Amino acid sequence: MAVSTRPNAAQLSAALGPFVAWLASREPNEIVRVRHRRLVEDYLRWASADSGAPGDxxxxxxxxxxxxxxxxxxxxxxxxxxxRAIRAATRIE
Structure with a gap:
């Protein structure tokens, strides 16, 4: 049975949802917001299949x-x- 390296919808939503909400409060230009969301989503999909070192x-x-x-x-x-840095700095455990 093959193991999928693609993020499932829940993983993608967990990463993108908070980002999109935060971005809406930060970026007034809708074209830029949509482009950022699309590019970050593409990056997350690509990164999930990337087998190289995470650092680079x-x-x-x-x-x-x-x-x-x-x-x-x-x-x-x-x-x-x-x-991500803001979320990490404000995470309450």
Whole structure:
């Protein structure tokens, strides 16, 4: 039986849901919000299938793109990293 490395809907929702809600309160431009959400979702799907070292995963992903898309990918992933850092810093256990 093959093991799927693709995130299931629940995993993807758990990662994207809070990000999308936070992004809506932070980014007034709907076009940018939609683009960030799409690019972060694409990254999460790609990352779930990536077998390389996690430490340089983002760099490997960025190598798949050229300008102007590369700038958009970097911007979206920067915002996602900021969101993850805030969530980690404010996590109550």
């Amino acid at each position: 995963r983002r760099t490997r992903y960025e190598r798949l793109f050229e300008e102007p898309t590369l700038s958009w990918v970097r911007s979206a992933l920067d915002v996602f990293a900021e969101h």
